[in-house]
Amino acid sequence: MHDFYRLLTSLILIFFLCPIVSAKEPDINQLALIIMQKQSTPESRHQSIEAGRDRALLCSVCHGIDGNSTRPEVPNLAGQNPVYLLDQIEKFSDGRRKNYVMNSLAKDFSSDDKINLAIYYNSMSVKMPTVNNKLATQGKQIYETQCSSCHGMRGTGSISFARIAGQQPIYVFTTLKQFRDNANSDSDKSLKKRNSNIMEPIVKQYSDKELEMISAYIAQLQ
Ligand code: HEC
Ligand code: HEC
Structure with a gap:
């Protein structure tokens, strides 16, 4: 009798846990x-x-x-x-x-x-960060040709893409550098701070200077 209840409990657990496990990465x-x-x-x-x-x-x-x-x-x-x-x-x-x-x-x-x-x-509104205007002007062309198809001409993103307009330039620069450095490294992806199969190849070839220009451009988008 005791075993029967043990089995029953296990079955109930499996029944409830399976959907949770498969829904782990929605x-x-x-x-x-x-x-x-x-x-x-x-x-x-x-x-x-x-x-x-x-x-x-x-x-x-x-x-x-x-x-x-x-x-x-x-x-x-x-x-x-x-x-x-x-x-x-x-x-x-x-x-x-x-x-x-x-x-x-x-x-x-x-x-x-x-x-x-x-x-x-x-539901809150973004306040514009301070930006280096000279750098921002230099970043415009790369942004418009390489980034706007997903993040939008004004950086406002969409249902599935991040808004990046008005984002902190230092944070954006660090993030883009992480994606770039992941793309150029062979080490284990699961140990990286952040992975993106989409973003990594896109920023793979940029220099620090170019990433700085793009980050400044993004920061001043309203
Ligand atoms: C094909 C679509 C696509 C293109 C083109 C694209 N991105 Fe992205 N971007 C994404 C996706 C998807 C993510 C979310 C990655 C994740 O899951 O962490 C992202 C994330 C980001 C983030 C992180 C946002 C945050 O708040 O942390 C930044 C910054 C960014 N992209 C900048 C750029 C720049 C700059 C370019 C052009 C050089 C670009 N993206 C081109 C799809 C795209
Ligand atoms: C001690 C400082 C600190 C606190 C407190 C903190 N965060 Fe963060 N948060 C960060 C940092 C730093 C990052 C960027 C991490 C990185 O570089 O990937 C971040 C990133 C995020 C992101 C990703 C944004 C993006 O654009 O990709 C979200 C969402 C977030 N935090 C939500 C929260 C929420 C919700 C709380 C409160 C429950 C919280 N954070 C508390 C420091 C903090």
């Missing part, structure tokens, strides 16, 4: 659907923003209470595409993207926390 479409459902009525959107604001207190030292970063190496979250935000929070929480603070914070979030934070930050 794709962008699944995340988009979750965000859409959460904002399906003005009331549910409002509740989500309020709950997100509560949670965001933890984040404000670095990202600012309104999602405008207080430090050059920290990205702005204000106005960011909520599907992109949710995707990145998921990546921090399961370790696909690595940053000590972000990994420790994100692994304690419930699914609801993650969604609410994404919707909250999306």
Whole structure:
């Protein structure tokens, strides 16, 4: 009798755990659907923003209470595409993207926390960072020919691509350098701070100077 209950418990566990395991890396479409459902009525959107604001207190030292970063190496979250935000929070929480603070914070979030934070930050507006105008002018041509097809002419992104307009130039520069250096290295991808099969080949051939120009151009896009 005892064994029967053990077996039954195992079967029930397997039944419930399988969908969780296979849903571990949700794709962008699944995340988009979750965000859409959460904002399906003005009331549910409002509740989500309020709950997100509560949670965001933890984040404000670095990202600012309104999602405008207080430090050059920290990205702005204000106005960011909520599907992109949710995707990145998921990546921090399961370790696909690595940053000590972000990994420790994100692994304690419930699914609801993650969604609410994404919707909250999306509802805030971006404040423009200070930019070196000479560099920015030099970055325009590369941006328009190589980047705008996904991130948009004005850098506003879309449902599946990050908004980059008004992003902190030092953060963008560091991020692009990471993608470039990954593309030019043979070492184990899973140990890298951040991977992207899409971004890595795109920035593979740029010099530091060119990445600086592109980062300045992106930062002044409104
Ligand atoms: C101690 C500072 C610090 C705190 C506190 C912090 N973050 Fe971060 N966050 C960072 C840094 C630094 C990065 C960039 C990591 C990198 O370079 O990849 C980041 C990146 C992110 C990103 C990715 C943004 C992008 O454009 O890709 C999201 C989303 C994010 N944080 C959300 C949060 C949330 C939500 C909280 C609060 C629960 C929080 N962070 C608290 C420092 C912090
Ligand atoms: C084919 C589509 C595509 C093109 C073209 C493209 N990107 Fe991206 N970009 C992406 C995707 C997808 C991501 C998200 C990567 C991830 O999952 O972390 C991204 C992420 C980024 C990020 C990180 C945003 C953040 O908040 O951390 C930056 C910065 C960026 N791209 C800049 C550029 C620049 C500069 C160019 C041109 C040289 C460019 N991208 C061209 C698809 C594209």
